[in-house]
Amino acid sequence: MDFTLRKEHEMARSLFREFAEKEVKPLAQEVDETEVFPRGTVDKMAKNGFLGIPIPKEYGGQGCDPLTYVMCVEELSKVCGTTGVIVSAHTSLCCDPIMTFGTEEQKQKYLVPLAKGEKLGAFGLTEPGAGTDAQGQQTKAVLDGNEYVINGSKIFITNGKEADIYVIFAVTGMIEKRGRMMKEISAFIVEKGTPGFTFGTKEKKMGIRGSSTYELIFTDCRVPQENMLGKLGQGFKIAMHTLDGGRIGIAAQALGIAEGALERTIAYTKERKQFGKSIAAQQNTQFQLADMATKVQAAQLLVYKAAMAKANQKEYGFEAAQAKLYAAEVAMEVTTKAVQLHGGYGYTREYDVERMMRDAKITEIYEGTSEVQRMVISAALLK
Amino acid sequence: MKVVVCIKQVPDTKGGVKFNPDGTLDRAAMMTIMNPDDKAGLEAALRLKDQYGAEVTVLTMGLPKAEDVLREAIAMGADKGVLVTDRVLGGADTWATSQTLAGALRNMEYDLIITGRQAIDGDTAQVGPQISEHLNIPVISYAQKLTIEGDSVVVERQYDDRYHVLKAKMPCLITALAELNEPRYMTPGGIFDACKAEITVWGRADLKDVEDSNLGLKGSPTQIAKASDKVRKGAGEKVTLDPGESVDYIVGKLKEKHVI
Numbered sequence: 001m002d003f004t005l006r007k008e009h010e011m012a013r014s015l016f017r018e019f020a021e022k023e024v025k026p027l028a029q030e031v032d033e034t035e036v037f038p039r040g041t042v043d044k045m046a047k048n049g050f051l052g053i054p055i056p057k058e059y060g061g062q063g064c065d066p067l068t069y070v071m072c073v074e075e076l077s078k079v080c081g082t083t084g085v086i087v088s089a090h091t092s093l094c095c096d097p098i099m100t101f102g103t104e105e106q107k108q109k110y111l112v113p114l115a116k117g118e119k120l121g122a123f124g125l126t127e128p129g130a131g132t133d134a135q136g137q138q139t140k141a142v143l144d145g146n147e148y149v150i151n152g153s154k155i156f157i158t159n160g161k162e163a164d165i166y167v168i169f170a171v172t173g174m175i176e177k178r179g180r181m182m183k184e185i186s187a188f189i190v191e192k193g194t195p196g197f198t199f200g201t202k203e204k205k206m207g208i209r210g211s212s213t214y215e216l217i218f219t220d221c222r223v224p225q226e227n228m229l230g231k232l233g234q235g236f237k238i239a240m241h242t243l244d245g246g247r248i249g250i251a252a253q254a255l256g257i258a259e260g261a262l263e264r265t266i267a268y269t270k271e272r273k274q275f276g277k278s279i280a281a282q283q284n285t286q287f288q289l290a291d292m293a294t295k296v297q298a299a300q301l302l303v304y305k306a307a308m309a310k311a312n313q314k315e316y317g318f319e320a321a322q323a324k325l326y327a328a329e330v331a332m333e334v335t336t337k338a339v340q341l342h343g344g345y346g347y348t349r350e351y352d353v354e355r356m357m358r359d360a361k362i363t364e365i366y367e368g369t370s371e372v373q374r375m376v377i378s379a380a381l382l383k
Numbered sequence: 384m385k386v387v388v389c390i391k392q393v394p395d396t397k398g399g400v401k402f403n404p405d406g407t408l409d410r411a412a413m414m415t416i417m418n419p420d421d422k423a424g425l426e427a428a429l430r431l432k433d434q435y436g437a438e439v440t441v442l443t444m445g446l447p448k449a450e451d452v453l454r455e456a457i458a459m460g461a462d463k464g465v466l467v468t469d470r471v472l473g474g475a476d477t478w479a480t481s482q483t484l485a486g487a488l489r490n491m492e493y494d495l496i497i498t499g500r501q502a503i504d505g506d507t508a509q510v511g512p513q514i515s516e517h518l519n520i521p522v523i524s525y526a527q528k529l530t531i532e533g534d535s536v537v538v539e540r541q542y543d544d545r546y547h548v549l550k551a552k553m554p555c556l557i558t559a560l561a562e563l564n565e566p567r568y569m570t571p572g573g574i575f576d577a578c579k580a581e582i583t584v585w586g587r588a589d590l591k592d593v594e595d596s597n598l599g600l601k602g603s604p605t606q607i608a609k610a611s612d613k614v615r616k617g618a619g620e621k622v623t624l625d626p627g628e629s630v631d632y633i634v635g636k637l638k639e640k641h642v643i
Contacts, residue, residue, distance in 0.1 A: 008578040011458065015569045049570040062572030072571070 003301075012068045016075035019048065020083075028080035031210035032355050037162050038210055041083055046117025050087060055095055059107055061115035066245075070252040070307040077256025078263070081359030082210035084256055088249030089158040089211075090114070093367075094121025097167050097242045098189065101230035110165050110189055122163035123246075124154035124216050125239050132372050134169075134239060135183055139218065141170035146225045148172075148188060150218040153200065156366070160214025161199050166190045167242070168216070169235045185235030189227045196221030207358035244317040246367045248310060251303045251323040254331035254363035258296045261331075261338035261356045265289065268342055268351075279341070288341060292334045299327040318380045325373035328363035335360040384437040384531075384553075386428040387491055388461070389484055389498040389514070390421040392445055392452035396503055402610060417452050420499025424559035426566035427529050428497055429460045435531065438462050440491065444472060444483050450582050457577035458569035465491070469586040474600030477505070481513030482597040486590030488518060495536060496556040500525055511558035521551040524558040 005013070023044055031038050045051055053069040055061025062068075069091060077084030098111045113119040130136030139152025150170050157166075166189070173184040190197060200215030230238050266289060269280040279285050306323035309316035335357040339346035346353050364370045394400065394413035401409040417425075431437040441456040443449050444467040453464030467487050475483060488496065496518075498511035508524070515522035527546060528539035540547045541560055569577075587598070596602055622629050637643045 006578075007454075008575050011455070011569065011574045011578070012571055015458075015571065015574065019568055048568050049572055053571050057572060062570060062575070064571045064575050068571055068575075 020079045025079035035209045037212045051117035052115030055115040060112040066310040067307040073252035074256040077253040078260035084253040090121045092246040092249040093123030119164035122159040124168040139170040147222040150221040154216040162212040184233040187229040187235040187238045244320045247320040247324040248306045250367045251327040254327035258331040258334040261335045265338040295330045299330040321373040321376040331360040386495045387493045391418045392449045393418045393504045418502045419561045422566045423563040424497040426564045454577040458573040465583045476603035476605035477509040479602040485517035486593035489591035494553040500558045515556040521555040
């Protein structure tokens with residue numbers, strides 16, 4: 001086993017790092033303070049191919065592998081968690097299901113502009129009564145002629161109002177499964193501007209405050225039948241498959257946040273003097289930093305392993321769940337310790353670690369809570 | 384149109400400069416980057432590619448690992464890379480370097496050669512103009528703007544408090560300033576292609592019309608007496624208050640730091 005990165009991955013990392021330092025970091029604090037979506041940064045990322053990294057070139061993407069994409073989200077999140085999740089939701093939750101389950105026509109019409117960055121993508125599964133329990137879906141799609149009529153709402157949708165193309169899940173009927181009646185869920189591609197598709201309230205969040213998190217409302221929204229993604233009733237499978245990939249993206253975001261907090265804390269503890277010496281000279285600081293760095297490294301290995309599993313295996317849900325669970329919990333722990341080591345300054349908005357601690361929390365919640373990840377992992381162990 | 388851009392892999396001086404005991408740069412101990420003026424030259428060439436479909440070839444002389452800077456250029460959009468590397472070329476000063484690059488360029492087709500004004504590890508600004516002399520073509524140095532007019536290039540040449548507008552018929556050589564443009568980033572897909580790209584590698588035997596006496600350490604008239612890092616100042620602080628307030632501010636700062 002060789003842990004050395006290939007040349008292209010080293011070069012890609014240096015590219016993402018340079019871009020993050022020059023284009024993203026200077027805006028991170030302002031994006032957090034003002035809760036304004038960083039459209040200018042997204043346009044620059046689009047121009048440089050960051051919005052289609054793992055998509056094949058014939059569909060407008062960059063033709064790179066999942067590891068390269070993971071490194072992009074990681075490096076962006078190191079300086080700005082908001083920017084990291086914009087790329088993650090677009091790529092993992094919108095491009096990936098269209099790439100995997102879309103028809104050739106759907107790929108040409110929707111995936112190509114998404115991968116080129118001309119359009120931004122989003123994914124709508126969660127509803128007020130359907131978070132972890134996807135069977136709680138209330139949004140319905142009824143076939144009328146050659147169109148599906150969608151009614152219902154979705155909440156907590158990342159890239160909500162800023163996206164152009166949405167992958168939406170809705171109940172299309174009831175089916176019997178193992179003697180029980182279950183909701184039949186299907187997936188649809190819905191374009192912004194479709195009559196009957198509007199936006200509700202914008203969420204005011206603890207962290208990732210520049211990401212546009214909105215409620216999507218569908219009122220007699222008519223979508224052409226050919227916009228069904230995958231087959232009728234395949235929605236649950238598409239959602240679960242998509243979230244397996246999405247979890248690797250969020251794991252990369254969590255990893256980046258943890259790395260960013262660690263970097264800043266190392267620098268701060270070397271500068272900050274108490275009792276006549278830098279706090280880095282105190283053994284408590286040294287031991288805390290050692291633990292933080294070791295956990296960040298372990299998280300990175302799990303995240304990269306999951307990315308490689310996505311590249312090489314048909315199923316990678318187990319690896320994705322482990323990576324997300326661990327990276328998210330490390331992000332929360334490391335950012336909390338980072339604030340502690342910064343002392344009173346760390347509690348102020350002048351220092352990045354305050355924002356990072358708020359940004360880290362969501363990684364334990366969205367795209368499957370840590371509890372869901374434990375369910376996925378233990379189910380695989382005990383099957 | 385065929386454009387050749389001469390680029391150099393240089394130590395990243397942002398992290399400080401390290402020297403060997405003999406006064407030469409300890410390149411192994413320093414991170415490397417593409418020389419900033421060369422990068423601006425490459426960007427100018429890539430814009431000619433975008434606008435006129437120019438073919439862009441990047442050329443460098445260096446150790447085998449200088450191949451990295453060629454791959455970076457290809458990841459930005461260059462079409463081909465040529466590395467000139469040979470033990471006998473080591474220790475070259477500007478004279479021997481320009482002789483080497485001219486020897487390589489004699490094997491290549493070009494309408495325009497672009498070099499950076501100067502490299503941040505030597506700051507001589509001699510290699511570009513010397514190449515033009517060896518190849519007997521016109522040179523316009525210190526380009527801050529570059530446009531094409533028919534078979535000529537029109538260049539704004541930076542000059543103290545003004546600039547000169549000069550026109551030269553191609554083939555010619557331009558030396559680029561970092562201020563010429565904002566170089567583009569590599570793209571992720573470009574990186575993957577660049578890592579698969581075949582780099583042309585030339586040695587001494589591939590150089591055309593160059594005497595051995597003009598190559599490598601032996602062909603280098605420059606002798607370095609002593610080299611040292613410059614003393615670094617802090618970032619400083621600019622005060623833009625009116626004069627009276629500025630004085631109060633400065634006095635306050637001096638008191639705060641117990642200077643007065």
